[in-house]
Amino acid sequence: MAISALTPPPTTDAPSEVFLEFPDNRLLIDLCGEFDRNLAQVENALGLQILRRGNNLALVGEPEAQTKGAEVLQALYTRLEAGRAVTPGDIDGALRLQSAAAAQDGVGDQLEMFKRGEYEIRTRKKTVEPRTDAQKAYVEALFKNELSFGIGPAGTGKTYLAVAAGVSMFINGNVEKIILSRPAVEAGERLGFLPGDMKDKVDPYMQPLYDALNDFLPGKQVAKLMEEKKIEIAPLAFMRGRTLSNAFVVLDEAQNATTMQMKMFLTRLGEGSRMVITGDRSQVDLPRGVKSGLRDAESLLKQIKGISFSYFTAADVVRHPLVARIIEAYDAADGQAD
Incomplete structure (x- = not known):
């Protein structure tokens, strides 16, 4: 230059x-x-x-x-x-x-x-780069550790970067499949019975994962890989009884997993796999009195070697600038309530 x-x-x-x-x-x-x-x-x-x-x-x-x-x-x-x-x-x-x-x-x-x-992550459709120091540390942790946690508010790229890393590892042959999951929990409202078969019923909960995936792979390739079961998008409840080997596994919205669900999911980790848990402790949609599995895992696993915890704040929000200010206002209100 x-x-x-x-x-x-x-x-x-x-x-x-x-x-x-x-x-x-x-x-x-x-x-x-x-x-x-x-x-x-x-x-x-x-x-x-x-x-x-x-x-x-x-x-x-x-x-x-x-x-x-x-x-x-x-x-x-x-x-x-x-x-x-x-x-x-x-x-x-x-x-x-x-x-x-x-x-x-x-x-x-x-x-x-x-x-x-x-720190760039190369996928079929785009190259993704972290924009903050917290995101850089998170990306590094995704590639270095077999089990990583990303905890912080909405809009900080926790899930987006995790899916990008999974696609990159899949393309490079480091894993044989990608498994994306999240609890099928409604965000503070009752939607009632949804029409259609099982896939039709759970797809609305999984849509954010589809959106991220389609950002990194062509639509036809996503459809083909899903048909071949090389990419799976499923509710957390569907993980019970499985051993997830040679896979890149993401659990999104983990704050809505119960303690037993979180233990079940973490013990699915198999040989040659990597697992990423993302969540926002301020957006728990579980019924009153039910403890969040994310909080429990954070307190129990922090000292275990090979597990990384990455934390994000409103300063790491990469959506519209107003989102960061909205998050700060709610955090300040919660602090006063405490």
């Missing part, structure tokens, strides 16, 4: 500017995005003004923001040089990782890892 940064001498009547020169104008166009929307995203996040002048970008603002902006833009340009696209999610990831790296010694280490793509 040949990017040069020049800082002109400051003047008393104008804010300082940092200039970044990008040699490939076509990549610069992609970096800026349609109607400069990528630049606008960086500007809004860092409180900068970014001006395009030929093959240069001028960063106007506070020195700290200029430094951060320059590192983020250089990281994104490096992605483009490597033939990888830059999406709003990629920009958000670069901003988050840069901010975290700046808060500790070795400022550039985490951005350098992001540039090299060490």
